[in-house]
Amino acid sequence: MKTLLEGINRMRLSRRTALKTMGAAAATLAMPGLVRASGGTIKVGFISPLTGPLSPFGESDGYTVDIIKGLLANGIQNNGKTYEVEILVRDAQSDPNKSAELAGELILNDNVQLLIPASTTDVINSAADQAELNGVPSISSAAPWQAFVMPRGGDKKPFDWTYHFFWGLEDALATFVGLWQSVETNKNVGMLFPRNADGETWGNRDYGLPPAVEKAGFKTIVPSMFQPRTNDFSAQISEYKSGGCDIVGGITYVSDLKTFITQCSQQKFNPTVVTVAAALLFPSGVEAMGPLGEGMSSEVWWTPAFPFKSSLTGEVSRDVANAWEAKMKKQWIQPLGYAHALWEVAIDTLKRAKDPMDRTSVRDALKATDLNTLVGPIKFGTGPHANICKTPIFGGQWMKSDKWMYDLKIVDNSVSKLIQPEAKLQPIKWS
């Protein structure tokens, strides 16, 4: 009876949810005693950079959470009981301190059973620290696993409460090497690293990009790191020219990449391949480069070409991307797949937990996750670290597209064989 009353109660909110609820209520009545027992309300805290400089990531988080709320309108089933799921969405404003503060509030005041710090190192690490401290299970993504494990001391001792799935730096480096081996060049690589945390990591002489490509038989030319937002790259370009570089690789932001590529064109330095991490993640960034954006290559986390099905909706990646494009009126973005997969893991965990109202049993269920998601299979403890599951990464190239200015095509699968390349890496056409 309670379910029916709740159904009537909700009818005032919206006709659509009401209709759904009535359907559910009817189904419940038809199966007396089986699912009518209500287990209570599970609270899930969701923290994402919805505003601020990291908001391009938050955009897909916010979009996905709206869809998930619709899917959870009838709650979830666990051991024959129905649980309501309340999602508490919080905006970290792209600020690590804000993220920690929000996580603390969600844990201590709202008593969430599960915390989802959605994306970016800045947001997830400080929130995950709070979860670890207060004994709340946490699942996160969209940051290389080293960035999640190392700064938080995970290399000394595994975490008890916090789990994460994504690829690692070593995979990105191997992808770059794979990309460069797939085309004919003189194997001279000019490197481009900014003087910031990303640049220091990627440009590291011990574990960064230069030693990885040198091991694969390439010759590297590494000018010292540049200040982000540099207005003049002619010094680097003249070093690359005198070193006869056919390839340019590294990590930059879009603003620096456009300045750099524009100057390359002015200085008649025309490398065959330009592969850059970070800057080429979002289509808006590649479009901002104008005609010079065509043929740029980078690492790929997720594209509509991923063949895996969503465990929540049964959609394939192409469907998820189409739904986004229809609703948002803009091109699909890579974090979208991960934003979806996070909820696949979270909901699967809550369904399997012995008692979803109890943090310890939610954690045990999270730890035991073995699920095929939109971004690939998720299973913890099989990869480089107990709290990490590595997801596949590929090499991609931005090519001319009918529907949008450029589309990201998978051109290299040297790290993960889960997907076949859609095309072969093309040399850049310099006009």
Place this chain on the structure above:
Amino acid sequence: MKWLDALIQGVLLGGMYAQYALGMALMFGVMRIVNIAHGDLVVLLALIGITLSVAVGLGPLPLVLVLVPLAALIGWGLQKFVLNKVVGADSLPSLIATFGLSIALQNLMLEIWSADTRSMSGGGIEAASVNVGGIYIGLLPVLILIAATLLTGGLDLTMRRTRFGRALRAAAADTEAAAMTGVNPRVVYAYATAIAVGILGLSGVFFALRATVSPADGPAQLIYAFEAVIIGGMGSIWGGFVGSMVLGIAQAIGFRIDPGFGTLAGHLVFLTVLATRPQGLMSKG
């Protein structure tokens, strides 16, 4: 050859800083207003320009014709309705006002345009260059340098030769004496800011062609304009230009010594000037 190339790239870089420094030099020279929102205004105008170029399909040149009057209008309104209320012998209130304006503008732009990076396509002009004896000189940087030089020269002549320029200089030298001779300083100020921001209409288009634009980009451009004005001498029109050249060349030479050293080289020159000739290279004072 390497150093000649560095020198040329430095002059071109200086041309870019000069068009930012010009309006700043004018505003400080006349009104003692340090406009912290200068860089954010460039970004705002660049974003308006990009939106117009996408929506209406305007090319860079017609866009300049639309954007410069619009920018001048924004500058005039800014001075008349905001800055005239805080301008005075004490430069602190205007500093705080423009600082607040900078933050407000950045958030307003984030609200309207989101954090996406954008840029403008100039139909290939941004990537074109000419080969002069083995040194490639970018077409767009040359255009920027020419524009900056003409603007500086034009503004200097306006200041020295026209009635408006005299009123401006009078208001700058002694506000009360100027008021007694029939010059209304507040009106003159509004025109001065209209010119200073109007120039940014052109800079905005160049900025959108040359690099990418996103709402938080303003302060990074401001710092170099700021240094250029101080190196050249606060308030001197040609001083801002000379300061920009010094800064641009120092950076370009620094980059050739070591790509990580260029920006620092610029800052070092700035500090050296500040320590040894705090009134600036061109200032008479």
